[in-house]
Amino acid sequence: MRGSRLTKWLAAIPMAALALATIYPLVFTANVAMKDRREYTLDRFAPAGALRWDNIARAWTSVGMSRYFLNSVVVVVCSVAVLLLLGSMAGFALGRLRFRGSSAVYLGILAALFVPFQVIMVPLARIMGDTGLIDTYPGLILAYVAQFLPFTVFLMTSFYSAVPSEIVDAARVDGSTVYGVYWRIMLPLGAPALLSVGVLNALFCWNDVLISLLLMPSVEHRTLMVGVTALRGQYSADIPTFASGVLIAAVPVLLVYLFLQRQIADGVTAGSTKG
Amino acid sequence: MTGYSPAPVDRAPARPTGGPAPARRAPRGTRLERFAPLVLVAPAVLIVLLLRLWPLLLGVNFSFTGDGARNGTAVGFDNYATLFGDPLFRTAVRNVGLLVLLLPVAVAIPGLLATFIHLKVPGHRVYRGVYFFPAVLSPVIVGAIFNLLLAFDGPVNAVLGLAGLGPVDWLGNPSVAIFAVVGVHVWATFGMALVVFLAGFSTLDSSLLDAAKVDGASLLQTIRHVIVPGLSRTIQFVFVTTMIGMLTSMFGLLYVMTNGGPAGSTYLPEYYVWFQQGHLNQPALASAGSTVLFLIMLVVGLAQIGILRRSGKED
Numbered sequence: 270m271r272g273s274r275l276t277k278w279l280a281a282i283p284m285a286a287l288a289l290a291t292i293y294p295l296v297f298t299a300n301v302a303m304k305d306r307r308e309y310t311l312d313r314f315a316p317a318g319a320l321r322w323d324n325i326a327r328a329w330t331s332v333g334m335s336r337y338f339l340n341s342v343v344v345v346v347c348s349v350a351v352l353l354l355l356g357s358m359a360g361f362a363l364g365r366l367r368f369r370g371s372s373a374v375y376l377g378i379l380a381a382l383f384v385p386f387q388v389i390m391v392p393l394a395r396i397m398g399d400t401g402l403i404d405t406y407p408g409l410i411l412a413y414v415a416q417f418l419p420f421t422v423f424l425m426t427s428f429y430s431a432v433p434s435e436i437v438d439a440a441r442v443d444g445s446t447v448y449g450v451y452w453r454i455m456l457p458l459g460a461p462a463l464l465s466v467g468v469l470n471a472l473f474c475w476n477d478v479l480i481s482l483l484l485m486p487s488v489e490h491r492t493l494m495v496g497v498t499a500l501r502g503q504y505s506a507d508i509p510t511f512a513s514g515v516l517i518a519a520v521p522v523l524l525v526y527l528f529l530q531r532q533i534a535d536g537v538t539a540g541s542t543k544g
Numbered sequence: 545m546t547g548y549s550p551a552p553v554d555r556a557p558a559r560p561t562g563g564p565a566p567a568r569r570a571p572r573g574t575r576l577e578r579f580a581p582l583v584l585v586a587p588a589v590l591i592v593l594l595l596r597l598w599p600l601l602l603g604v605n606f607s608f609t610g611d612g613a614r615n616g617t618a619v620g621f622d623n624y625a626t627l628f629g630d631p632l633f634r635t636a637v638r639n640v641g642l643l644v645l646l647l648p649v650a651v652a653i654p655g656l657l658a659t660f661i662h663l664k665v666p667g668h669r670v671y672r673g674v675y676f677f678p679a680v681l682s683p684v685i686v687g688a689i690f691n692l693l694l695a696f697d698g699p700v701n702a703v704l705g706l707a708g709l710g711p712v713d714w715l716g717n718p719s720v721a722i723f724a725v726v727g728v729h730v731w732a733t734f735g736m737a738l739v740v741f742l743a744g745f746s747t748l749d750s751s752l753l754d755a756a757k758v759d760g761a762s763l764l765q766t767i768r769h770v771i772v773p774g775l776s777r778t779i780q781f782v783f784v785t786t787m788i789g790m791l792t793s794m795f796g797l798l799y800v801m802t803n804g805g806p807a808g809s810t811y812l813p814e815y816y817v818w819f820q821q822g823h824l825n826q827p828a829l830a831s832a833g834s835t836v837l838f839l840i841m842l843v844v845g846l847a848q849i850g851i852l853r854r855s856g857k858e859d
Binding site for chain 1: 576577580581582584585587588589591592593594595596597598599600602603606657660663664665666667670671673674675676677678680681682683684685688689690691692693698699702731735736739740743763788791792795796799800813814817818821822827830831834835837838841845
């Protein structure tokens with residue numbers, strides 16, 4: 270390309286500016302969380318006078334963020350565990366065993382991938398209400414599993430179809446049952462894919478607000494994201510406490526991102542390059 | 545699908561293993577063995593059938609019944625008439641049209657950025673990680689942060705003030721708010737498309753790029769004649785996923801930033817459905833809204849695939 274070096278440097282300037290614009294909002298929020306209310310009112314941009322943690326402590330204890338945090342952790346951990354178990358079972362069966370009707374099953378699950386929650390939320394809320402699962406942990410976990418299972422099965426199926434069949438055959442010659450092959454060979458073998466899809470599912474569940482708002486109406490069952498939206502109404506005058514709540518909800522995601530960025534990106538792109 | 549390998553059925557009794565299945569006597573064991581694929585796939589199929597596909601039918605069915613006093617009775621297309629008579633829903637549909645118009649921009653920005661990162665602009669190693677980060681944050685967190693940033697006396701207006709531009713009431717002006725919300729959505733999600741584009745680039749034949757370079761092609765020529773045709777699958781994928789994202793993952797932003805306001809100007813179908821169900825307790829009307837949203841998604845997805853397939857052939 271002609272003059273490509275100049276073009277590249279010219280492109281780098283807006284790209285660096287965009288990178289700053291991507292980071293700044295979170296830095297701004299963290300800075301506000303460290304300020305007291307007077308400091309915030311006087312100048313919202315200046316760096317906080319000191320590293321003050323009392324806003325965060327207040328958001329954690331007196332506003333109920335700790336309770337919401339725990340609710341989210343319980344729901345996310347259980348949902349992801351069930352998703353990985355059921356998703357790898359189905360993925361192994363669909364990707365490696367291939368029985369009569371397996372492509373029909375696979376297509377059916379794939380079709381569910383294109384049914385967004387908004388389209389089924391009314392009947393789902395009614396089903397949950399009729400079965401007494403509304404406003405319960407198992408109900409919300411089941412809703413998350415149903416929501417993210419098609420994606421999980423899709424990814425695990427494509428992972429297991431790439432596993433050489435010799436591995437399965439060797440274990441079968443050894444006298445293992447299909448279940449033994451799944452539990453002792455396929456599950457450990459699937460670890461990289463399970464990590465990737467598990468992290469992504471954890472983010473989906475942690476970040477969700479609509480499903481949890483609809484299916485967990487009572488205050489003590491709120492998940493963290495619903496808690497943040499409630500905080501906005503309660504603390505519209507006390508911006509530093511509000512910013513602290515936002516920070517509490519964002520930091521776990523930031524940590525996961527720092528350590529597992531590669532796996533997240535792999536999961537996101539898995540559907541784009543193949544079939 | 546290739547490599548069909550049916551589970552062998554006539555073989556020695558299964559050895560008890562440490563697996564989840566209990567130790568069994570031989571005949572039962574073989575039967576359990578024979579149906580193993582079905583057993584493994586059954587929980588997933590049941591959940592998807594009962595909680596994803598069945599509610600879809602149920603919802604379409606709901607949309608033809610009444611609310612309140614007419615609960616459960618068949619009302620034909622009454623809900624759809626109500627729906628399209630409701631100015632809020634019409635705004636929601638109009639806003640979907642706006643999203644469709646903005647879609648090429650929302651695809652071109654990450655595409656262009658990914659091109660530059662792939663061409664190794666200075667600092668390219670950093671950008672990918674930085675740009676992708678907001679995409680993993682919850683819309684609730686993003687919305688809450690931008691509530692602070694876009695406040696009338698907030699940082700964005702302060703920067704505009706330095707440039708001598710008057711303050712803008714980003715979230716309070718009905719003709720501006722929808723652009724503010726969509727802009728925040730694009731800010732938060734362009735990293736997702738960027739990562740997909742970069743994965744596409746890694747499958748692109750690099751000798752074509754080198755050839756373009758040797759032939760002295762300009763950047764625009766390279767994009768038009770090498771990158772766009774080479775990445776048509778990826779571009780198609782990004783178009784569809786970006787549109788689906790706009791239609792189904794903006795609820796958190798709307799809920800936190802505008803509550804559909806001011807004056808209902810930021811309604812989208814998903815917000816309308818939630819509001820009718822969660823606040824006004826009109827599940828049948830909400831179901832009609834859901835069905836329309838589903839049809840919009842079908843049409844958008846099929847049309848985009850069709851258009852892109854045709855343009856791909858012309859090249």
